Amino acid sequence: MTHMIWISRFDPAEVERRRRDAPDGPLHGQAFAVKDNIDVEGLATTAACPALEDRVAKRSATAVRRLEEAGAVPLGKTNMDQFATGLVGTRSPYGASGSVFSAAHVSGGSSSGSALAVAAGEVPLALGTDTAGSGRVPAAFNGIVGLKPTRGLVSTAGVLPACRSLDCVTTFTRTVGAARQALDLLVGADPDDAWSRAAPPRPPAHVAARPRVIGVPDGPIDLDPEHAVAWKAALDHAARVGRLVPVPxxxxxxxxxxxxxxxxxxxRWHGFGHLLETADPIVKGIVTPGRNVTGAEVFAGLDRLAGFRQATEPIWYGIDALLLPTTPGHPTFADVAAEPVAVNARLGTYTNFVNLLDLCAVAVPAGHRPDRLPFGVQFIGPAFADHALLDLAARWTGETIQQAGKPGEPGTTLVAVVGAHMSGLPLNGELVGLGAALEYRARTASGYRLFRLPGPGVPRPGLVRTGDGPAAGIALEVWRLPRPALGALLDGVPAPLGLGRITLDDGTEVLGFLAEEHGIRDGVDISAAGGWRHAF
Known part of the structure; x- marks a missing residue:
């Protein structure tokens, strides 16, 4: 099977003219591809629906313009699952393509053409979109990097909507470094996009500058046998990249x-229901029921989603990223033909929730299955943790990490906290108010014990090195604090607590609050919990 990558292209002379006239920016002369639900001036935006071939864009989408302003040159528009409704890459009247690794296996969608353009070496960068996983599934099936930024961070002005409140413009690249460069060029609030939002001046307080802790499923997950073998190998690799923590x-x-x-x-019906008359029958069958959804059902769904957000939010206070397989398996064309809706739905098992819960994600290659097909995983994090995820992804792939944290930053000091000053806990606001920023999550060396000290108000921790504490140590957080603020923090910490040096599980030492041994006599030993967060 040939790779049906393109729906429309500029002719070579036009591409050469654009390359000559391109600004002298960081991407000067670099070719890129654009998914055909994103406007490129002078080309039709069909969303893989031939009835829209006369819909020639008069202005490029904001994301396209930002790459062009950096010197990049668009080659054309890429194939996709029609109206961005699908994760298989087969729902296009312009043809379907297999993975670059196997003609019998699907390429993944809906951004199939953009992923293939990068995987096949036709361009080093391509734009896609991701509502349910379309910027990650085809990356996994073709052995490349797929970055899905925080919702609204990259403008969707000029994108034919699939699900407007969830749509994200994404990138496909061969390296994490290229994804980082593209993201930095694409981000920025856009007055033409009502869903656009600017990144905060600094990441949320619970996003660490140096991500180290990776959440992994705390039980078995749904995977095909070949995927299960590759996932086990991926977990072994993950343990060398960071510290693994089981999470529900x-x-x-x-x-x-x-x-x-x-x-x-x-x-979806609101976004393109009026265009479904000549649509792919499967796409039409999926979306048409949307016209009958009632207002009451919408608000009931929003209530359920709010409950899931509330239930999952505490997980982000204890980990830097969640690691999951990108998909449960890699179906063949025969699999999709036999059960087109069911197979597609299963592919979204580990991707569909990301935009609903306002998370960001990056999909990266993770070796191969026993049958030599590529296997991919994704790092998922809270909103605006994009660069922290890229740091983890770079460490995963062995690339140079552009670290946000600066260990030697003048005028600051690192302080470890083990109790209510940790992320998401009652006194964390005091730290943030003093200008502190979370540097990394860690554990003490073995031999420390943690006590809940008696007294009124918010419970206080007492950390003591007794020599017989848990072998796995006690969980803590290391915060970067302006030196003038250290005294203010110390003034608010009553006896028997005082500053001392805490040895971490990697052998390094950091300043932190320790209790005097006489002060823990009436305390409750909570060391078995492994940390303050899980003790209550």
């Missing part, structure tokens, strides 16, 4: 079912 993922997976099993079908 049931609420994430339950939230994922809302995308097609809840009222968000109404938003």
């Amino acid at each position: 993922i049931g609420d994430f997976l339950a939230a994922a079912t809302l995308l097609y099993g809840g009222p968000w079908l109404a938003e």
Whole structure:
């Protein structure tokens, strides 16, 4: 099977003219591809629907213009699952393509053409979109990097909507470094996009500058046998990249079912229902029920989603990223033909919830399955943790990490906290108010014990090195604090606590609050919990 990458292209002379006239920016002369639901001036935006071939864009989408302003040159528009409704890459009247690794296996969608353009070496960068996983699934099936930024961080002005409140413009690249460069060029609030939002001046307080802690499922997950073998190898690699922490993922997976099993079908109907007359029958069958969704059902769905957000939010206070397989398996064309809706739905098991829960993600290659097909995983994080995820992804692939944290930053000091000053806990606001920023999550060396000290108000921790504490140590957070603020923090910490040096599990030492041994006599030993966060 040939790779049906392109729907329309500029002729070579036009491409050469654009390259000559391109600004002298960081991407000067670099070719890129654009998914055909994103406007490029002078080319039709069909969303893989031939009835829209006369819809020639008079102005490029904001994302396209930002790359052009950096010197990049668009070659043309790429194939896709029609109206960005699908994760298989087969729902296009312009033809379907297999993975670059196997003609018998699907390429993944809906951004199939953009992923293939990069994987096949035709361009180093391509734009796609991701509502349910379309910027990650085809990346996994073709062994490349797929970055899905925080919702609204990259403008969707000039994108034919699939599900307007969830749509994201994404990138496909061969390296994490190229994804980082593209993201930095694409981000920025856009007055032409009502869903656009600017990144905060600094990441949210619970996003660490140096991500180290990776959440992984705390139980078995749904995977095909070949995928299961590759996932085990990926977990072994992950343990060399960071510290693994088991976390429950049931609420994430339950939230994922809302995308097609809840009222968000109404938003798809609102976005392109009027264009479905000549649509692919499967796409039409999926979206048409959206016209019958009631207002009451919409608000019921929003209530359920709010519950899932509330249930999953505490997980982000204890980990830097959640690691999951990008998909449960890699179907063949025969699999899709036999059960087109069911196979597609299963592909979104680990991707559908990300935009619903306002998270960001990056899909990266993770070796191969026993049958030599590529296997991919994704790092998922809270909103605006994009650069922290890229740091982890670069460490995963062995690329140079552009670290946000500066260990030697003048005028600051690192301070470890083990109690209510940790992320998401009652006294964390005091730290943030003093200008502190979370540097990294860690554990003490073995031999420390943690006590809950008696007294009124917010419970206080007492950390003591007794020599017989848990072998795995005690969980803590290391915060970067302006030196003038250290005294203010110390003034608010009563006896028997005082500053001392804490040895971490990697052998390094950091300043932190320790209790005097006489002060813990009436305390409650909570060391078995492994940390303050899980003790109550």
